[in-house]
Amino acid sequence: MIRKNILITGASSGLGRGMAIEFAKKGRNLALCARRMERLTELKQELLTLNPDITVSIKPLDVNDHQAVFQVFNEFRDELGQLDRVIINAGMGKGASIGTGYFEANKQTAETNFIAALAQAEAAMTIFREQNAGHLVTMSSISAVRGFRRAMTVYAxxxxxxxxxxxxxxxxVMNTPIKVSCVHPGFIRSEINEKVKKVPFIVDTDVGCRALVKAIEKERDNSYVPTWPWALLHWWLRIAPKSTIRAMS
Structure with missing residues (x-):
């Protein structure tokens, strides 16, 4: 099944921007939202230059403004006629070890990565239930399989x-026309990790985003991206000694 109209949050940079480019190459219509409207405007022009036959709609959105999430999603749906896929991508990675004075930063990450994601899921699923069709995609992380320390604690x-x-x-929604996929990216270079110098198995943004789009198109329940090494390594991470996990973060 071809999902023609695709909404991506956090689309102004990083993985969101990269996925938008890959979907544009495939001829998909795009509904893109993020806080930085100037970047979305630049991206829209780039996408239409890349493929002038697609529709690209852009809107400013702070996903922590929950009422705005519902409003913007509905506006996109009305403009495009329907939404076939929603990719919950917006997120952040602020934070530090618990109890070291960085509660506000940890709270911001918790609110953006989960509460705001819940709002996006609610808005998307409301539309999908009305349509009786759609594909919800959540962008998790390889870090979801274990607890990690320091800046990764709340993020994971x-x-x-x-x-x-x-x-x-x-x-x-099992046994209905609505599908739900959870994607677990490994280490893909983006703004969220650009200051981290030593990262194992990291790939460039364009390589990672091609792998993400390929995984999303398969619509599996869970995927680990890029397939090598994460399709195997996530199993090892689940059973690795605590000392090893500590050394990694």
Whole structure:
């Protein structure tokens, strides 16, 4: 099945921007939202130059403004006629070890990566239930499989929660025309990790986004991207000694 009209949140940079480019190459219509409207405007022009036969709609959105999430999603649906796929991509990675004075930063990550993701899922699924069709995609992380320390503590916890939320939604609409996929990216270079110098198995943004789009198009329940090494390595991470996980983060 070809999902023609695709909504992506957090589309102004990083993985969101990269996925928009890959979907534009495939001829998909795009509904793109993010806080930075100037970047979305530049991206729209780039996408239409890349493929002038598609429709690209852009709107400003802070996903922590939950009422705005519902409004913007509905506006996109009305403009395009329907939404075939919604990719919950907006997120952040602020934070530090618990109890070291960075509660506000940890809270911002928790609210953006989970509460705001819940709002996006609610808005998307409301539309999909009305249409009796659609594909919900949540962008989790390989870090969802274990707890991690320091700046990763809250981030990993939110991604584990998002993976669980995705499975619950999937079970709720099982045996219906609505599909739910949870994607777990490994280490893909983007703004969220650009200051991290030593990262194992990291790939460039364009390579990672091609792998993400390929995985999304397969519409599997869960996928680990890029396939090598994460399709195997996520199993090892689940059973690795705590000392090894500590050394990794």
């Amino acid at each position: 916890a939110t991604k584990a929660a998002l993976t669980s939320l995705s499975e619950g939604i999937r079970l709720d």
